Amino acid sequence: MNGQVMKKLLKIAVVAAFSFQSAIVSAKLEMIDRVVALVDSDVVLASELVRRTNSVLQQIKSRNQTAPPLDKLQAQILDRLILESLQMQMAKRVGVRVSDTELDSAITRIAEQNNLSIEQFRKSIEEEGTSWAIFREDIRAEIMVSRARGGSVSRRIKISDKEVDNLLVQIDNEGLSRVQYSLGHILLPLPEGASPEEITKIRDKADKLIRELRNGANFQEYAITYSAGQNALNGGNLGWRNASQLPTLFSGSVKNMKVGDISEPLRSGSGLHILHLIDSKGGFETHSVIQTHVRHILISPNAITDEKAAFDKLKLIRQRIVDGEKFEDLAIEFSDDKGSGSLGGDLKWSDPGTFVPEFTKAMEALAVNEMSEPVKTEFGWHLIEVLGRRNQDQTEEKKRERAYRILHNRKFEEEAQIWLQELKEQAYIKIIDEN
Structure with missing residues (x-):
């Protein structure tokens, strides 16, 4: 066993x-x-x-x-526990691990998001009736499951340059990046290879739910009761999304909806979807950064040159530059960073966060055409000179990166639901009836 x-x-x-x-x-x-x-x-x-x-x-x-009737709520929760178990078993099979250090960092972030210290956060969890040890293991399990699901589903996703180009045109033409939607979602799943009778039965159920929702039924309560979506127990709330971040099936429908509307049933590979447009708002997309043009000379300690000797050598090189020799000539001759050394020490234009913190701090403290004293990093001793700064508009580059992420996220949600259904269909599952 x-x-x-x-x-x-x-x-x-x-x-x-x-x-x-x-x-x-x-x-x-x-x-x-x-x-x-x-x-x-x-x-x-x-x-x-x-x-x-x-x-x-x-x-x-x-x-x-x-709350919905207890039997329906427990059936929904049991289904979620079964899916979590299957994903956790997969995570363990593929070797996903979450160390105590990683877990502590994750819990600290959750506490900070709630504007609480760890002590206050722990007290609030225990006041809700959950032991701190169980809560920690729940978070560890969530991280493991998320990593296993992310890796498995991402490997199934393919995105071509043409898809990115097409989405960029769509974003520019329709302004999708400037509008955000708050959506509710109900998924009525269809098994793979569903018969016409099964499809008709689920469609009739969807039509019935839509009529009731349009007549004033509470969407969140219906999502908790009937939805098989991953956000079901949160009332089906998908949060704020750009239209372009939604699955293609959703984005085509939501842009024609008004706040408060309930969509017609939308068919995908995972089943029938019902959307509720809770709210919408505008946004913006420009992006610029301060870039720095910098060059350096690196002297690294080694078996022959110890820490002090490397420092002293760089001090002498600095003095030779002050006395009139060219920075680039001495970089070519002495720098242990052979890549930039062959270019006279030139690191070209760089974005914020490109270099290690010690290098970045020293670089940012320099004026244009100013040279530093020797700076210590994990790589050795650096002589740094700032050649220029500029405000670089990276909107187009960021838009392309964002388009790729949008396509990935869009396909991920569609693919994840199918993957979960496959996982469930391929597993041995037996519900033990108390009676």
Whole structure:
């Protein structure tokens, strides 16, 4: 038997044994935990389902929403736990690891985003009824699953230069980059190779939901109850997106919607989608940076030249430049950075963040045509001279980079849903009915 399953089942056995011993005294035996689903080589425990259900109910309450019937909510959450288990098993198979240091950094960022210290954040988590140890492992699992999913799905995505060019034209012609939309989303999944009868059944369900939503039903509550999308338990909220960042299927529809509208059912490879346009707003896209034209001479310590000797050598070179010799000639003769040395030490125009922090700090403190004293970095001792600065408009370059990311994100969302369905269809899954 798989070790992970064995460990969970052993936990159940220990709890049951403890309960039995207590029953001798109290004459009352209560089952503390049980398996609610078998998922390949893992299990989902009732305690996990209950804990996650309580967490979701608390979130729904904090948003002043009405919770769906408990059986429907638990079915939705159980499906999510099954998908998480499958993705976690894959993450472990491919060797994804998250160290305690990485985990601490991630949790610190979450605390900062909530304007809390780690101590305050921990207290707020524990006040909600979740132990800090369990919370940490939940975050570790989220990171592992995200990395496994990201790697698996990204390898399936191909983007051509022509696709980037076409999107750039679309962005310029339609101004998609200057408009953002806040969207709600419901996905009604269709199995691969669905029969005409299955398609008709799901389409009828989508039409019914759309009628009810247009008549005032709460979209977030319906998303929690019915959606198979990754944002379902968050009320289907996709957050703010540029139209060009949305899947192609969505972007074509949303630009013709008004705030508050509910879309017609949209068919994709993963199923039928229902969109709710919550809000929209404008934006801008210009991008410029201060570039620096800089050159340097590097003297690196080695087996023959120790740290002090390297420093002293660079001091002498600096003095020769002050006395009238050319910087570029001495760079060609002495610099240990052979790439720039052959160019007279020229590092050409550079963007912010190009160099290591010590080099950058010294460079930024120099005026144009000013030369530094020797500067220490991990590579050795540098003599730095700033030749010029300019404000460089990089809008076109950034637009192209952004177009690539947009295409990747657009395809990622479409592909991720299909990948998750394939993962589920290929797995052994058995729901254990309590009755």
